[in-house]
Amino acid sequence: MKEPKIDRQREHQANERTFLAWMRTSIALIGFGFAIARFSLFLRQLQVALHASTVLPPARFSSEDLGVALVVVGIVTITLAAWRYNQVFWQIERGDYRPRRWYVWITTTIVMALGILSIPLVLLRNKEISPANPDLHPPANRVQY
Secondary structure, three states, X not given: OOOOOOOHHHHHHHHHHHHHHHHHHHHHHHHHHHHHHHHXXXXXXXXXXXXXXXXXXXXXXXXXXXXXXXXXXXHHHHHXXXXXXXXXXXXXXXXXXXXXXXXXXXXXXXXXXXXXXXXXXXXXXXXXXXXXXXXXXXXXXXXOO
């Protein structure tokens, strides 16, 4: 029995949609990374303005580091998406498409790791600004805007 011919146009369109989904993901990663890095800069400037006399030790891993890591992961994701798109394109043309799930698992693992690394940053930031720590609040005579 002869197998039905698969519509290559639909396969190529699906490949392009998948590529565009990966592009959206990478753009989101880069955007989040940029926003997190800039917000870290804002928090640092705010901390210096509020605590001019207090010198705090530098953190081992900061929000800025997380932001840069997300930008790098976004750039790597774009590269892998283009490479995979080209690979699938030629597999469709030859008629020997082989799905590979490890791209998804690698990306998932990296983004989860960066998400887990962000949890301590959020918790440490909340402790530094909490009312329970009076040393981190500005003097009462300072005018706040």
